[in-house]
Amino acid sequence: MAKCDLSIELDDPQALHAGGSTISGVVRVRVDKNVETKGLVVTSGWATHGRGNVTSGVFNSKTLFTGEWRSGDTPEYRFELPVGSWPPSYHGNYLNIDHNITAQAKIAWAFDPKASQTFLMRPTGGPESAAWKDPAASSNKLGCVLFSIFSIVFCVVFFGGMIAAGGPSIVFLAIAIVPLLVGLGYGFKVLLPRYLLGNVECSLSPNQVSPGEEVKGELVFKPRKTVSINAIKLTFQASERVVSGSGSNRKTHTNVFFEKEQTLVGETTLQPGQEKRVPLAVQLPGDAPYSVDLTDNDLIWNVLIRIDIPRWPDWTKNIAIAVVPSGKPMQPAAASAGTVAEATSQAVSPVGQxxxxxxxxxxxxxxxxxxxxxxxxxxxxxxxxxxxxxxxxxxxxxxxxxxxxxxxxxxxxxxxxxxxxxxxxxxxxxxxxxxxxxxxxxxxxxxxxxxxxxxxxxxxxxxxxxxxxxxxxxxxx
Known part of the structure; x- marks a missing residue:
C-alpha cells in the first residue's frame, strides 16, 4: 500500500495556455505512514495517446520538497513551471496530444506515488516554432538513397556470384527478376504518363501556411500525343497517421478527417504541342489544426493532383503542405476559461466534424x-x-x-x-x-x-x- 497519495490542482484548469507562458498550481500530499522522500518532483511535459505508440516529452521540472513526511500530514506545495511551445494540444480520432503537469514522490524501496493533470496549450510562436519537415521530400530522398544502395549491392552480389559460379544459373537469373519488376513498376507509373503528356510541372506556394490562408500554384504541360482525359482533379486533405507496435507487428493507421475535391478540367481532348496551363488554389479552413511530425504520430496536410487518363496510367503528384502557427499573440480574453472554446478551435480538434x-x-x-x-x-x-x-x-x-x-x-x-x-x-x-x-x-x-x-x-x-x-x-x- 502506498505511504502517501498525491494530487494536483491547477490555478485555472480550464484555461488555454499560450506556448512559452507559465502555469501554476499546487501539489497536495496525503501521508498515511511516516515516509522519507528523496524529492517531490513536479514536471511540465506532453504525451500522445490514441491508436499509435505513445510519444512524450518533458519541458521543465522542479524539486518542491526533500525530507520526511509524518503520518497524518497533508502538506501543500505551490509550483510555477514554463509551458512548452510545441507540439500543440490536439484531440482527434487516432491521435491525441495532451500537455500535462506531473508530480512524483521519489521513495526508496517502494513504488513512487504519481499524479497528473492535463491542460490545453496553443502555440503563439511563428512558423519557426513548428518542428515540421516535408514528409514527401524526406520520402523521396530516402527512396533514392535506398534504391542506390540496393542497386550497388545487387550488382556486386549478382555479378560476383556469376563469376564465382562460372556462369549464369537459375538462382541468379531468378534474382535478376526483382530489379526488372521494380523497373517495370517505375516505368508504368512515371514513364508511360510522361510518354503522352510530356514533362509535367506542378508547384504550390507557399508550402508553409497558417490557418485561413490560401495556397496557389500552377500545373503546366505540353502533350506529346493527342490524348483524351477524363478530368484533372485536385484533392485537398488532412489526415492523422499513427504507427502502433514494433518489429513484425508494426502497423500504420490512417484517418482522413478532412477532404475536399475539385475538378479543375473536365473531360476533354488535348492536342500535341499545345501548352496546357491549369491554375491551382486551395483555401485552408480557419480552424485547421497544425501539421505535426512526432515519432509514430503525424498530422499531415497534402494536395494530390491527378490527370485521369482512360485506359492508361494516371499522372499523379502529392504535395505536402505545412500548416504552422501564424505567430500572432493570443488575445487576453482567449486565455480565460470563459472563452477557451473560441480560441482553441484551430488548435485542438479536427475540422469538418x-x-x-x-x-x-x-x-x-x-x-x-x-x-x-x-x-x-x-x-x-x-x-x-x-x-x-x-x-x-x-x-x-x-x-x-x-x-x-x-x-x-x-x-x-x-x-x-x-x-x-x-x-x-x-x-x-x-x-x-x-x-x-x-x-x-x-x-x-x-x-x-x-x-x-x-x-x-x-x-x-x-x-x-x-x-x-x-x-x-x-x-x-
Missing amino acids: EAEVSPSGITFTETAQHFWELRNDRESVMELAGAVSGLTFDIDAFVERRLLYSGDDDPHVFKDGYAVWAHFTEPPLPMVLYVPHDLADEFEQIGRDLWKGRGTIVGWDAQHRRLQIKLENSAVI
Whole structure:
C-alpha cells in the first residue's frame, strides 16, 4: 500500500495556455505512514495517446520538497513551471496530444506515488516554432538513397556470384527478376504518363501556411500525343497517421478527417504541342489544426493532383503542405476559461466534424457552448439545464475516470450501471455520463480515448459543475 497519495490542482484548469507562458498550481500530499522522500518532483511535459505508440516529452521540472513526511500530514506545495511551445494540444480520432503537469514522490524501496493533470496549450510562436519537415521530400530522398544502395549491392552480389559460379544459373537469373519488376513498376507509373503528356510541372506556394490562408500554384504541360482525359482533379486533405507496435507487428493507421475535391478540367481532348496551363488554389479552413511530425504520430496536410487518363496510367503528384502557427499573440480574453472554446478551435480538434441536430433545431456543440459560458453562474446554468433537459444528441466525449456512484447516491445511475466523468471535445465542457450495464465493456476498453454515442441531457451537477447525460442502451462507439 502506498505511504502517501498525491494530487494536483491547477490555478485555472480550464484555461488555454499560450506556448512559452507559465502555469501554476499546487501539489497536495496525503501521508498515511511516516515516509522519507528523496524529492517531490513536479514536471511540465506532453504525451500522445490514441491508436499509435505513445510519444512524450518533458519541458521543465522542479524539486518542491526533500525530507520526511509524518503520518497524518497533508502538506501543500505551490509550483510555477514554463509551458512548452510545441507540439500543440490536439484531440482527434487516432491521435491525441495532451500537455500535462506531473508530480512524483521519489521513495526508496517502494513504488513512487504519481499524479497528473492535463491542460490545453496553443502555440503563439511563428512558423519557426513548428518542428515540421516535408514528409514527401524526406520520402523521396530516402527512396533514392535506398534504391542506390540496393542497386550497388545487387550488382556486386549478382555479378560476383556469376563469376564465382562460372556462369549464369537459375538462382541468379531468378534474382535478376526483382530489379526488372521494380523497373517495370517505375516505368508504368512515371514513364508511360510522361510518354503522352510530356514533362509535367506542378508547384504550390507557399508550402508553409497558417490557418485561413490560401495556397496557389500552377500545373503546366505540353502533350506529346493527342490524348483524351477524363478530368484533372485536385484533392485537398488532412489526415492523422499513427504507427502502433514494433518489429513484425508494426502497423500504420490512417484517418482522413478532412477532404475536399475539385475538378479543375473536365473531360476533354488535348492536342500535341499545345501548352496546357491549369491554375491551382486551395483555401485552408480557419480552424485547421497544425501539421505535426512526432515519432509514430503525424498530422499531415497534402494536395494530390491527378490527370485521369482512360485506359492508361494516371499522372499523379502529392504535395505536402505545412500548416504552422501564424505567430500572432493570443488575445487576453482567449486565455480565460470563459472563452477557451473560441480560441482553441484551430488548435485542438479536427475540422469538418458536424454536430448532430436535435429535434429542437440546436446542435450539441451549441448547447455545450452555452453551458461553457454560463458554468460559473449557478442560477443561469440551472435555468439552462431545465430548458434543455430531455433533449437527445449524438455526443463525442473524452473519458476521464469512472466514479463510485451507486443508485442511492445519484438517482440517474442505471441499475447495474455506473457513472464516468468526461469532457466534450470542443468546448471541453465537463460532463457526467451515466452508463448502462450493456455499455460497460465498451467503456472499460476505451480507457481515456474518444467515445462516440448518444445520450439525453438530464440535469446539471452543481457541486462539480458538470452536465449530466444519460446514455442510451443503443449507443455505439
